[in-house]
Amino acid sequence: MADPEVLQHLLFQCAREDRNAFSRLYQLTSPKLFSFLLRILKKPDLAEDALQEVFLKIWHRAADYRPDRGAPINWLMRITRNHALDRLRRTAREPRTEEPPEWEEWLSPDAGPVDQASTSADMTRFVECLDELQEEQRKSLLLAYYYGYTHDELADTMKAPLGTVKSWVRRGLQRVKACIEQ
Amino acid sequence: MDWDPQLKNTLAGEFVAGAMDDAARRTFEDRLAWDDELRDAVNTWERRFDVFAEALPEVKPPKRVWKSIERRIAPEPVSGGLWGSLAFWRSAAAFATVAAVALGLSSMLLKPVDGGAKTVYVAVFTDEKANPLFVVSQSSDSDDMRVRALTHPEADKSYELWLLPDKEQKQRTQPVSLGLMPEGGAENLRLSKNLRDAIREAAGLAVSLEPYGGSPKPVPTGPVKGVATMVAL
CATH class of the missing domain: 1.10.1740.10 (RNA polymerase sigma factor, region 2, helix turn helix motif)
Incomplete structure (x- = not known):
């Protein structure tokens, strides 16, 4: 970089x-x-x-x-x-099939962002906090961020009701925030 | 709807994460335009999520992509150096509509010219849709130039007015600052006789966006918001 x-x-x-x-x-x-x-x-x-x-x-x-x-x-x-x-x-969207990158990749000391000199303590903390999330919460956040999945598309891909998906995203964000501010 | 700080924070997170559907996103973006607290919350989330971007692997794009970009930012053939080139001043569209708009607006913006020897010069800077952004006028019986801003810069920026080099670049080879635009409303700028004369000789004017208080250099440093020429009415 x-x-x-x-x-x-x-x-x-x-x-x-x-x-x-x-x-x-x-x-x-x-x-x-x-x-x-x-x-x-x-x-x-x-x-x-x-x-x-x-x-x-x-x-x-x-x-x-x-x-x-x-x-x-x-x-x-x-x-x-x-x-x-x-x-x-x-553009009209085709059905989405992505998988987010394996979470372990983020945490590996060689390939992940954690070891980068340019990565601030805040960012490292963000990754640590994401790690503490439930799997569905983290996956929703990663799919949304990386691939632009909307709530509807998350519901489709993760085969869960819309309300459930919305709360994964929302609670995931709230937990991350609370964890960062600890 | 009243959004408390916690709701703002959560929605800002959803916005940055990208999960909002189109309707929700539009509502959010409308509010983002004026709600500073919401803007701050978005900035904070953006910084948090930046870590994802940093960890991406790299893929080299094919050479043709840069070739097309290069073609699209190529300057027009230049005669007489960088500062004399209108291509340098990006807003060619603004330039083209100036005369027409100036004539249409003159009756609204200027007091009627009495029948005497006085001549009024005016230039109007417009955006791409021909909406006026700045109006500059000068009367032959005054030392002042009247400048009116119909738009205002971001909080830590200023708009600065420049006299462009003359076509042959005999008198000026670089732009000369005429002063800062008001942050809204109208003001008078006091000008030297030389500058007044130069302006009346149909010299080009430009407005650039600069750090607050004006360009730190003797020449413009920020993007050019528009180019216009003074015309006599």
Whole structure:
């Protein structure tokens, strides 16, 4: 992962219409954003189109980046995720079949986020708190976040009544929050 | 509906997690536009969820994607350097509608011009839908420039008005700051004679979004909100 300070500097340069900085930003961050788009949109051609649109947004909105609202990569990921979810919402959806990544992956000291130098104590705590959730609560949250599952789609996939799914999401979030604030 | 802090927090979590259906999401987004407490709750949840993003594996996109992006941000052929190029000032659409809007608005925004030697110059900055954002006017018998803002910047930003380089770049090769736009309403900006003359020679004006208090540099640093030219009425 690129150094947040480097990315921040590149974003500032992009806000001043520096095309070289933009090219560098693309080289450093597009593999992560593309991987996310592929995960949500599935079809490579859709993901490629979306990546193009996302980077045009980044180019035009670079001046909006605020360092106090989080690391640059996360700002870029939010633009990417919002774009991908909008795109999904605009097209008729096919039945969803994804499984969230195995929870153990998150906790493994080598592959997971926990060991990353850029990961703050808050984030580590967030992962720990997710680990304490009931399996259904955690799975609903991961499917919603990673793949943009709405309540209805969660109910379909997890074969549970809508009200139950809603309460998984809601209680999951409340528990995570309570756990973080302990 | 009154949302207590706990409800706000939970809904913000659902919003960030992405589980809301379309109708609920729209209601939420409407409220997000004005409810700062809700905005804060969303920011907090976003930061929590960022950990998912950080752990994603990387997949290199094919080269063609960058090629198309590069084509789409390519500047128009430039004559006379970066600052002289209108392509640099992104809002070509705003530029195109200025004259028409200026004529339509002049009767509403300006007091009638008496029959004397006075000439009034006006420029209107518009958004893509031709809604006016800023109106700038100047009368030949005044040292002041009247600026009216019909929009306001985010809390920690300011809009700054610039005089663009002249076409041949004889007098100016860089934009010159004319001052900050009011945060709503109208104000007068006092101008030197040189600047007044330059403005009356149909020089281009631009408004950029800058950090609060104006650009930290002698040139614009933020995105350009619009470009317009003064026309005599």
